Amino acid sequence: MSKDVLIAARDLSVHFPLRGLAFGERPVVRACEGINIELEKGSFFGLVGESGSGKTTLGRAMLKAAPISHGEIVYSDSEVTYDLGSLKGAELKEYRKRAQLIFQDPYAALSPRMTVRDIIAEPLEVMGLTSSRDETDARVRAIAAKCRLNLEHLRRFPHAFSGGQRQRISIARALVSDPKFIVADESVAALDVSIQADVLNLLNSIQAESGITFLFISHDLSVIAHTCDFVAVMYLGQIVESAPTRKLFSETAHPYTRALLSAIPSLDPDVRGHAQKLEGEIPSPINPPPGCRFNTRCPHAQERCRSEVPEWREMSSGHHVACHFSEELSAALGS
Amino acid sequence: MTKPLISVKDLTLRFKTDEGLVTAVNNVSFDIAPGEVLGLVGESGSGKSVTAKSLMMLNAENSVYDDNSSITLNVDDQDFDVLSLRRPKDQMIVRGGAISMIFQEPMASFAPAITIGDQMVEQLLIHSDMTAVQAKEVSIEMLTRVGIPVPAQRFGQYAFEFSGGMRQRAMIAMALSTKPRLLIADEPTTALDVTIQAQVIELMKDLVEEFHMSILFITHDLGVIAQTADRVAVMYLGNLVETGTVRQVINSPAHPYTRGLLNSLPKLDDLEAPLTPVPGDIPSPLDRPSGCVFHTRCVESSAIAEKCRTEIPGYTTDSANHQVACHLATQGEQS
Numbered sequence A: 001m002s003k004d005v006l007i008a009a010r011d012l013s014v015h016f017p018l019r020g021l022a023f024g025e026r027p028v029v030r031a032c033e034g035i036n037i038e039l040e041k042g043s044f045f046g047l048v049g050e051s052g053s054g055k056t057t058l059g060r061a062m063l064k065a066a067p068i069s070h071g072e073i074v075y076s077d078s079e080v081t082y083d084l085g086s087l088k089g090a091e092l093k094e095y096r097k098r099a100q101l102i103f104q105d106p107y108a109a110l111s112p113r114m115t116v117r118d119i120i121a122e123p124l125e126v127m128g129l130t131s132s133r134d135e136t137d138a139r140v141r142a143i144a145a146k147c148r149l150n151l152e153h154l155r156r157f158p159h160a161f162s163g164g165q166r167q168r169i170s171i172a173r174a175l176v177s178d179p180k181f182i183v184a185d186e187s188v189a190a191l192d193v194s195i196q197a198d199v200l201n202l203l204n205s206i207q208a209e210s211g212i213t214f215l216f217i218s219h220d221l222s223v224i225a226h227t228c229d230f231v232a233v234m235y236l237g238q239i240v241e242s243a244p245t246r247k248l249f250s251e252t253a254h255p256y257t258r259a260l261l262s263a264i265p266s267l268d269p270d271v272r273g274h275a276q277k278l279e280g281e282i283p284s285p286i287n288p289p290p291g292c293r294f295n296t297r298c299p300h301a302q303e304r305c306r307s308e309v310p311e312w313r314e315m316s317s318g319h320h321v322a323c324h325f326s327e328e329l330s331a332a333l334g335s
Numbered sequence B: 001m002t003k004p005l006i007s008v009k010d011l012t013l014r015f016k017t018d019e020g021l022v023t024a025v026n027n028v029s030f031d032i033a034p035g036e037v038l039g040l041v042g043e044s045g046s047g048k049s050v051t052a053k054s055l056m057m058l059n060a061e062n063s064v065y066d067d068n069s070s071i072t073l074n075v076d077d078q079d080f081d082v083l084s085l086r087r088p089k090d091q092m093i094v095r096g097g098a099i100s101m102i103f104q105e106p107m108a109s110f111a112p113a114i115t116i117g118d119q120m121v122e123q124l125l126i127h128s129d130m131t132a133v134q135a136k137e138v139s140i141e142m143l144t145r146v147g148i149p150v151p152a153q154r155f156g157q158y159a160f161e162f163s164g165g166m167r168q169r170a171m172i173a174m175a176l177s178t179k180p181r182l183l184i185a186d187e188p189t190t191a192l193d194v195t196i197q198a199q200v201i202e203l204m205k206d207l208v209e210e211f212h213m214s215i216l217f218i219t220h221d222l223g224v225i226a227q228t229a230d231r232v233a234v235m236y237l238g239n240l241v242e243t244g245t246v247r248q249v250i251n252s253p254a255h256p257y258t259r260g261l262l263n264s265l266p267k268l269d270d271l272e273a274p275l276t277p278v279p280g281d282i283p284s285p286l287d288r289p290s291g292c293v294f295h296t297r298c299v300e301s302s303a304i305a306e307k308c309r310t311e312i313p314g315y316t317t318d319s320a321n322h323q324v325a326c327h328l329a330t331q332g333e334q335s
């Protein structure tokens, strides 16, 4: 592993067997298949894709909360190196401190019977990271202040908070064990635009201050574009394109990325109806289409796409894509 | 000028609650012309859904309308005073007759144990004098119109057997099968992926043209508004703070709150632009600010802070179309 990568997935697959079928071959949900990504230390790495594309599953696998069916995930900071597939016991406990999750739904994630102080303190207590109540309180207060929650807030129960405040509580809880790696799963999806802007600014400033590496999961490309330095686009369990943010937007190489981009409604009332219509919906991950998984919806699909799996290749430095015809299409369509 | 299809005047609606009377909609007036799409935007809790439900008398039992509130529906040159329609029989004109509503969560609008087809047919039997055979034909035709593949087969399926996007389409099909004059679409795409959202928006635009319907399009997504609406109304804490054509409101917003919403949006054509949230939280409707309802969060009021805190701003009158409730705007008009 090169020196500046914190966590990398190599040829990673996550399959979930389906229960309850008595005979025949047991079908599996191929939630992630053949994933290759590297998260550089201190980067804000965005993962985008439609619902059901496998974003949460990939995030969970990187937290060792989903089974690794094939391939590997390697985590390496300045102190430890872990192969997540075989991680257990004391090392797994140690990894839980270093890698944290900010929940998709702060409403469901927060226990209504705990005060905000207790919610934030829980990871410290469960992991035995502090030796006295005073020390715990001091840690909680310091983190809460960073997330703009005051002492008054800490005494209250989460139901009394707005969506944005609840999200800040979830963030404080994820930060309190001093992690090196955070997975933020749809952390702003349920929020109003103004509160969303506030939470995004908070995450960006935490990242700039602490150097924590973020995997930021969102289905909203414009949010990703503003927040992340690197983006991976996921479709039906696979990464189809990944690049530094700017490059992804200026040199878009995969037809799916292009479709996602054009589907974002423009703020200009005079630019209407420019969405490149993507027909149909994402197929089932139990029986993904053969060849390129996008071939059932791709406007440029050809015979070869239906039989031959496109190779995951580097088009230019840091820019990877899985499409047979990226170069031809870029030349024909522009980016 | 043609007569508006629906005309809302001085609508004020309060809810009786244990904590007292909560004002959800305050002095709201707007018209929707035949064939016009009015976009209604605002943060969650601002009163969009309550306003929409008023048009169909669908608000909860604990709602109280102020005496001078009026909603007039004009169908076939006949005026209906919606708020005075007390008997269920009279309300048929608005419930699923002249007005149809589609909701954010389509699952909630279909009964889980009845097939989609039977629900569509039942609706048509109530609201028209079709026979069951005709109703089935029309329902299948509508499912075809909204792009549901193999509609005759889908007709016999249940809502849970549909994907999110298909459910939303089926709901649109059901809402349109009675050929309403006004379609109320309450966050119809919020729960959908952008690619599916683009399909649904396209579909709704086609249908407006085909059936010459009006739409009240509720969303908190200004991009969606820019792509769909002819005119826009911006709601804050139960008040309409700005109303105008889509170009006026999006390209030259005149109310500080509208500007605030636009400044919090991530913009794809300018990744460097900072996200500037509207400061502070939306006040509780139990504790409505005096004077201008927005004064607790307004960043533009410093020069006239006292006036903003004590005097309720009226609407500007300079242009027939662009109305703004802000002292800065009304002052500008006088000078």
Ligand SMILES: Nc1ncnc2c1ncn2[C@@H]1O[C@H](COP(=O)(O)OP(=O)(O)OP(=O)(O)O)[C@@H](O)[C@H]1O
Pocket: A016, A029, A030, A031, A049, A050, A051, A052, A053, A054, A055, A056, A057, A058, A219, A285
């Ligand atoms: N424990 C599980 N058992 C079976 N299938 C699963 C399991 N977890 C996820 N899946 C399936 O794996 C696929 C990917 O799911 P995942 O939750 O990772 O998607 P996502 O990209 O996060 O979607 P969303 O945007 O809706 O959150 C889906 O088809 C899902 O139904």
Ligand SMILES: Nc1ncnc2c1ncn2[C@@H]1O[C@H](COP(=O)(O)OP(=O)(O)O)[C@@H](O)[C@H]1O
Pocket: B015, B016, B017, B022, B023, B024, B042, B043, B044, B045, B046, B047, B048, B049, B050, B051, B060, B062, B285
């Ligand atoms: N039945 C009810 N009783 C009391 N308050 C209600 C009721 N229905 C809605 N409200 C309140 O009215 C306000 C506006 O709600 P709503 O129209 O649903 O907002 P929006 O659709 O803009 O998110 C909110 O403060 C909400 O809590």
Ligand code: SF4
Pocket: A254, A255, A256, A292, A293, A294, A295, A298, A299, A300, A301, A302, A305, A310, A322, A323, A324, A325, A326
């Ligand atoms: S490989 Fe073929 S089907 Fe897949 S994205 Fe490229 S052109 Fe489309």
Ligand code: SF4
Pocket: B255, B256, B257, B292, B293, B294, B295, B296, B298, B299, B300, B301, B308, B313, B325, B326, B327, B328, B329
């Ligand atoms: S009236 Fe005053 S507080 Fe209200 S929006 Fe205008 S400047 Fe701001």
Ligand SMILES: [Mg+2]
Pocket: A055, A056, A057, A104, A185
């Ligand atoms: Mg998810």
Ligand SMILES: [Mg+2]
Pocket: B048, B049, B186
């Ligand atoms: Mg609502």
